[in-house]
Amino acid sequence: TVAVAAGVALAVIFGALLLSRAVLRPVHALTLAARGLGEGDLGRRVPVSGRDEIAQLGGAFNRMAESIQAGEERQRRLTSDIAHELRTPLANLRGYLEALRDGVVEPTPELLDSLHEEALLQQRIVDDLQDLALAEAGALTYHRTEVELRELLETGRQAHRAQAEAAGVRLTLEAPRPVSVTADPDRLRQVVGNLVGNALRATAPGGTVTLALTADPERAVVEVRDTGKGIPPEDLPHLFERFWRADAARGRATGGSGLGLSIARQIVTDHDGTIEVRSAVGVGTTFTIALPEPRDPASPQEGGEAPSARR
Structure with missing residues (x-):
């Protein structure tokens, strides 16, 4: 009996140790x-085997670590991109200002206009970065109201008509009927x-840029x-x-700050919409924005308070 009890005890102890x-x-x-x-070792991961709670915890840890590492890499890439975008133009501004101060170059109106334009470009990059940071942090302010999209597109067409005429490009609008959505008109x-x-x-002289508006019951x-x-x-x-710019030869003067599409995607996403692109070389490009819950302005609206700002 003592031997059996001792054996059972040893087996229990051994099993407990293994467990x-x-x-x-x-x-x-x-x-x-x-x-x-x-x-700070962002590459640390844990081996995961099995399907129990410990394995699920290990998988969750690995996903969290990957997310942290990806965020750190994005931050480093953003810092590098900002430094790359600002270094050369700021060096040019500094060089010209020092040359003006030392009397090496004359302060002609053309030079002053060029320096002023360069300063405005830098301000635009900073403003775009601020908008993008606020949007990605969910802190960009939206003042939502009922927006008639056909009128908004016509306003955009008129605002760019002079640029289109100077480039020799036709700018047209295709909107057979008015459509309204709840959105921030300035952001749209x-x-x-x-x-x-x-x-x-992106369009050569003689080409066409078209703004088109359609709607179905859902978008x-x-x-x-x-x-x-x-x-x-x-x-x-x-x-x-x-x-990022598709054409590496396009700089800030001809290709913008390189932040506009990132900001546009975030604004559309914040409106619960989607933005997609399809393109064919030598044929053209189409950007498609889909916004939810369209309404026909001519149809009667349900009662209730006006929608408030989301943020």
Whole structure:
């Protein structure tokens, strides 16, 4: 009896040791990985096997670590992009100002206009960065009201008519009937203006840029179509990245700050909409914005208070 009891006790102790080791080993690995992650080792991961709670915890930790690492890489890339965009123009401004101060060059009206334009471009980059940071943080203010999209597109067409005429490009509007959505009109004009400006720059003289509006019971669709040179398929996935330009030869003076499409995507997303692009080289490019819950302004509206600002 004593021998049997001793054997059972040893078996229980041995089993408990094995069980505790099996449980504590992944917990210990998680502890070490969490400590390393907290010390800045963003590449730390834990091995995951099985489908129990410990394995699920390890998988959740790995996903969190990947998200933190991706965010850190995006931040580093953004910092590098900002430094790259601002370094050269600021160096040029400094050089000209020092030359003016030392009397090396004459302060002609043309030079002063050029320096002023360069300063405005830098201010635009800073303003775009602020808008993008606020939008991605969910802190960009939206003043939502009922917006008639046909009128908004016509306003955008008129605002860019002079630029289109100077470029020799026809700028047309296709909107057979009015469509209303609840949105911030200024922010939507910002999105449309950016897309139209890009389309005009990409379209050769004699080409056409078209603003089109359609709607179904579930969404309102705005398209900005151009007959420009198009975008290669390998470039399309990068189109909404910060400071990325499809044409490397286009600088800030001809290609904008490189932030407009990133801001446009965030604004549309904040309106619960989507923005997509399709393009064919030598044929043209189409940007499609879909916004939810369209209404016909001519139809009677239900009673109730006006929609308030989302943020």
